Structures are given as structure tokens and as C-alpha cells.
Amino acid sequence: MSKGDGRSGFKWLLLFSALLLPLLLYLGSWQLDRAAHKEVLHKAWHDDSVVVTSLSQLTDLSDTSLLQARFEGTLVQDTWLLLDNRTRDGQAGYELVGLLQSPSGVDLMPVNLGWLKASSDRTQLPRIDLPRLPDTFSGRVRRIQPAFTLADDLWSAGWPLRVQTLDTERLQLRLQRPVLPWVLEVAEPVDKNLTTDWPLATLKPQRHLGYAVQWFAMAAALVILLICYGRNALCKGADE
Structure with a gap:
């Protein structure tokens, strides 16, 4: 050269x-x-020094809060959301979300009850039959962050509602009630068909x-x- x-x-x-x-x-x-x-x-998930027990406390939390919470109340009957495209161990499924109403307030808060397997037929939504729901829900609460979607998130007219993301503003318009921009991910499943192995719990x-x-x-x-x-x-x- x-x-x-x-x-x-x-x-x-x-x-x-x-x-x-x-x-x-x-x-x-x-x-x-x-x-x-x-x-x-990871540290916030394993921090048990603060326990949120009232929906009114959420207004005082920072956007990045991830805290242990325990709320009393009931879920709005037959008003379910199915978060689409959630997988576990390579299997397609949904995360089942209900709306919690406290005994003394009008605000609603999404409660993620866990993952359930989807049918191989996309036109068939899973049957939701939870006859025994507790009156206290415990887990971790975090603020809902805007999420990117590849296509328009089209909502059907009835329930359960299959959605790509939790959009509290659209939920408020649909329900004509205030919906808090927070979600509680329960620690223990309320039904044997639901799985609560949240990714945040196993962060590496x-x-x-x-x-x-x-x-x-x-x-x-x-x-x-x-x-x-x-x-x-x-x-x-x-x-x-």
C-alpha cells in the first residue's frame, strides 16, 4: 500500500x-x-414507609410517585376496561381494569386487577365474572402517563371496553364523572384467573x-x- x-x-x-x-x-x-x-x-416500589389510604391524598403526590396504597370502596358494576396487547410468557392477553368509587366521594380511580389470557379469536372478549370482590384494594398507585399507540384507539359503544391505553379524559366524557389520572395495581389477585406479576416489581x-x-x-x-x-x-x- x-x-x-x-x-x-x-x-x-x-x-x-x-x-x-x-x-x-x-x-x-x-x-x-x-x-x-x-x-x-425499584426503590419506590419496595418503599413501605408511606401508605396512601384516601383518594384525596393523590392530589398532593408528585408525578413520579409510586407508593403503597390501600383504598376502601367498590368497583362500578359492569364497567370494565380491557387493556389490550398485554403479554405474559409469550401469551396474548388483557389487563382487567375496574373503576373504584369511594364511599364518600364522586371521583373514580382505575384499579388494575391483573392479567387474563385472551381468546385466540380476537372478536371474542373474555367473560368477566367476579362475584366476590373485596371492599378494600391494596397495591401500588402510580400516575397514568401518556402512551404511544401505533393506530387510533377506537372505543366500542358497550362494556367491557377494549382499549390500548388508559385515557382518563375520554373516560370522564364516557361516564360523565371525574376520573383520577392514577391507577392502582393490586398486590393480590381477586380471582384465580387473574395474574398480578407487575413488571415494575421485577425491575433489573x-x-x-x-x-x-x-x-x-x-x-x-x-x-x-x-x-x-x-x-x-x-x-x-x-x-x-
């Missing part, structure tokens, strides 16, 4: 590195941010740390390759 070819190859490597290295560093930093965020959620911040190490390792390897190639090109240039 001539001296000119070596310099030309080194310039192309420099250009390639200038484009790829910032991307690798960004991905590593992004994984570190995700690990830090999940560490906060270490996984994102591992990904970050991989991206930073790739960035370091690229820098070492660049240094070695540059030194080799300089040595060949000096020999010629």
Missing part, C-alpha cells in the same frame, strides 16, 4: 469514527440514565448497566483501533 493510500484509509477511518463514536457514547449514556430511572422506581437496573458497559466497550475498542491504525500508518509513512 502506498503512502497516499494509507493516508486516505486513515482519513476514512477518522470520518467513520467521528460518526460512530458519538452514537456509541450516547447509547451508553442513555442506558445509564435508564438504569438510574429504574433504580428510583443491572441489565441496563450491562448494556451501558457494552456500548462503552465498543467505543473504547473503536478508539484503540483508531490509535493503532494511525500509528501504523505513520510508521509506514516514515519508512517510505
